[in-house]
Amino acid sequence: FCQSILHTVFPPEFRFASLKFLHRVFHWFSVYCYYDITEIDGVNTNELYNAVQLYLSTSASISGTRLSLMRGLNSSSITFGLSNNDRLVDSYNGAAVEWEHIVTQRQSQTFSWRPLPEERRGFTLRVKKKDKQVILDSYLDFVMEKANEIRRKNQDRLLYTNSRGGSLDSRGHPWESVPFKHPSTFETLAIDPVKKAEIMDDLVDFANGESFYKRTGRAWKRGYLLYGPPGTGKSSMIAAMANFLGYDIYDLELTEVNTNSELRKLLMKTTSKSIIVIEDIDCSINLTNRNTTGGGGGGGGGGGGRRNNYDTASHGHGIDDGGNSITLSGLLNFTDGLWSCCGSEKIFLFTTNHIEKLDPALLRSGRMDMHIHMSYCSFPAMKILLKNYLGFQENDLQKELLEELKGEIDDAEMTPADISEVLIKNRRDKNRAVEELLVEFKNRVVIKRRKSKESNGDEIEDEEQEKRALDTPTDASDQLQETCNKNGCDDNDDHDKFD
Numbered sequence: 486f487c488q489s490i491l492h493t494v495f496p497p498e499f500r501f502a503s504l505k506f507l508h509r510v511f512h513w514f515s516v517y518c519y520y521d522i523t524e525i526d527g528v529n530t531n532e533l534y535n536a537v538q539l540y541l542s543t544s545a546s547i548s549g550t551r552l553s554l555m556r557g558l559n560s561s562s563i564t565f566g567l568s569n570n571d572r573l574v575d576s577y578n579g580a581a582v583e584w585e586h587i588v589t590q591r592q593s594q595t596f597s598w599r600p601l602p603e604e605r606r607g608f609t610l611r612v613k614k615k616d617k618q619v620i621l622d623s624y625l626d627f628v629m630e631k632a633n634e635i636r637r638k639n640q641d642r643l644l645y646t647n648s649r650g651g652s653l654d655s656r657g658h659p660w661e662s663v664p665f666k667h668p669s670t671f672e673t674l675a676i677d678p679v680k681k682a683e684i685m686d687d688l689v690d691f692a693n694g695e696s697f698y699k700r701t702g703r704a705w706k707r708g709y710l711l712y713g714p715p716g717t718g719k720s721s722m723i724a725a726m727a728n729f730l731g732y733d734i735y736d737l738e739l740t741e742v743n744t745n746s747e748l749r750k751l752l753m754k755t756t757s758k759s760i761i762v763i764e765d766i767d768c769s770i771n772l773t774n775r776n777t778t779g780g781g782g783g784g785g786g787g788g789g790g791r792r793n794n795y796d797t798a799s800h801g802h803g804i805d806d807g808g809n810s811i812t813l814s815g816l817l818n819f820t821d822g823l824w825s826c827c828g829s830e831k832i833f834l835f836t837t838n839h840i841e842k843l844d845p846a847l848l849r850s851g852r853m854d855m856h857i858h859m860s861y862c863s864f865p866a867m868k869i870l871l872k873n874y875l876g877f878q879e880n881d882l883q884k885e886l887l888e889e890l891k892g893e894i895d896d897a898e899m900t901p902a903d904i905s906e907v908l909i910k911n912r913r914d915k916n917r918a919v920e921e922l923l924v925e926f927k928n929r930v931v932i933k934r935r936k937s938k939e940s941n942g943d944e945i946e947d948e949e950q951e952k953r954a955l956d957t958p959t960d961a962s963d964q965l966q967e968t969c970n971k972n973g974c975d976d977n978d979d980h981d982k983f984d
């Protein structure tokens with residue numbers, strides 16, 4: 486109506502200006518104000534957009550009539566969402582708000598350092614002018630908080646990997662993710678119960694420690710080093726920690742990272758409440774003495790055939806080798822430098838089978854605050870496995886049998902992985918499974934004793950050879966004997982002289 490009046494009243498050259506003016510007048514008199522929340526804010530993804538999307542996806546807050554249903558690849562839950570250009574109404578502290586999801590086609594690909602999605606997406610929030618303050622002050626914070634909560638509780642944990650090398654996806658992310666569904670928990674983990682309780686307490690203190698970390702001026706992060714032989718549950722422990730805290734996991738593949746700055750960028754793109762994992766750290770990078778210069782350094786890189794193309798020469802001052810390598814110094818800065826605290830509530834977790842190969846700088850408190858030794862299966866840990874795999878409680882087994890198992894387990898040096906294997910194989914017949922386990926323990930002990938006897942035998946042989954070698958007269962003792970014979974001196978005297 487206004488437009489047709491405009492057309493008849495105003496000459497064409499004034500039409501645009503008058504339309505703009507009318508628009509402004511309309512806004513002055515409108516009781517509403519509008520906020521646009523676009524998906525991409527400049528070059529970065531807008532966290533608020535993701536939060537709103539998640540917040541609106543909960544069925545409790547949904548009152549729209551047309552919704553889109555989504556289920557991500559491998560995801561276990563269905564989420565609701567606003568269809569393109571649809572609206573829904575929400576209320577907060579008595580204030581009604583309306584969300585509209587606006588999707589438009591991106592007209593032309595403007596110049597950008599990275600490819601942008603083809604669609605321009607955003608939410609428009611409409612609120613009454615009188616509610617503006619309450620909405621800006623607390624509703625948006627509420628939405629953010631709620632979204633984080635939903636993500637932690639209802640959504641699958643995410644497992645991220647940087648296996649694409651340095652390339653970014655269409656949203657500028659260097660990480661790829663899949664839902665994290667590892668079933669390992671602290672209940673299923675077979676480790677010493679005292680150690681388990683200590684670790685769980687430490688994690689709880691960390692997760693609840695925001696004010697403590699602030700007060701003490703420390704970055705809100707914690708480092709754990711898990712070390713021990715293969716099959717003792719290091720990876721299972723990582724999964725249990727993530728499930729316990731509800732954190733995402735970033736599994737950092739160091740061999741895919743080319744430079745220190747690439748490492749920093751990866752760190753910048755990790756979110757809060759996450760565990761950043763580097764598995765088999767001794768095999769990923771040559772982590773010997775930071776002060777070593779020159780190509781030396783030895784020890785660290787063994788790697789059992791795993792790729793290790795890193796330079797040790799530039800460790801000392803953390804300078805890239807012409808920008809083509811990642812250095813120990815870069816890794817130290819990653820875990821403990823200024824950049825390590827971008828975001829917060831982060832756990833750094835390294836695993837290794839050979840702690841002795843790691844540089845002490847990497848192990849110091851503040852970087853790796855807690856060193857957790859994952860050792861061979863102990864008797865209390867075995868009881869957890871018997872309960873989990875066979876459903877046996879302690880009283881279900883004969884006392885004598887338990888005593889026998891207890892007597893053999895330490896000498897058998899079996900990992901929880903080995904024991905699980907025996908139990909899985911025989912799980913149809915529980916009693917047989919335990920008997921089989923005892924037989925396996927005994928076999929291991931016998932093999933171990935035989936081996937140690939053999940190596941002792943070698944040693945005895947070596948000693949005897951040495952003895953024989955000592956008994957054989959040397960040139961010097963020959964000379965001494967000759968002198969004695971000539972001078973007719975007392976044996977003991979001459980030995981003193983010789984000494």
Ligand SMILES: Nc1ncnc2c1ncn2[C@@H]1O[C@H](COP(=O)(O)OP(=O)(O)OP(=O)(O)O)[C@@H](O)[C@H]1O
Binds near residue numbers: 720722838900901905
């Ligand atoms: N402490 C444990 N509690 C329960 N299960 C365990 C434990 N340790 C090992 N296992 C079982 O053994 C298998 C291998 O364990 P895991 O991958 O965690 O060992 P790891 O210490 O990470 O070995 P590696 O050093 O070779 O990476 C898992 O499938 C798990 O079920």
Ligand SMILES: [Mg+2]
Binds near residue numbers: 719720764836
């Ligand atoms: Mg592992």
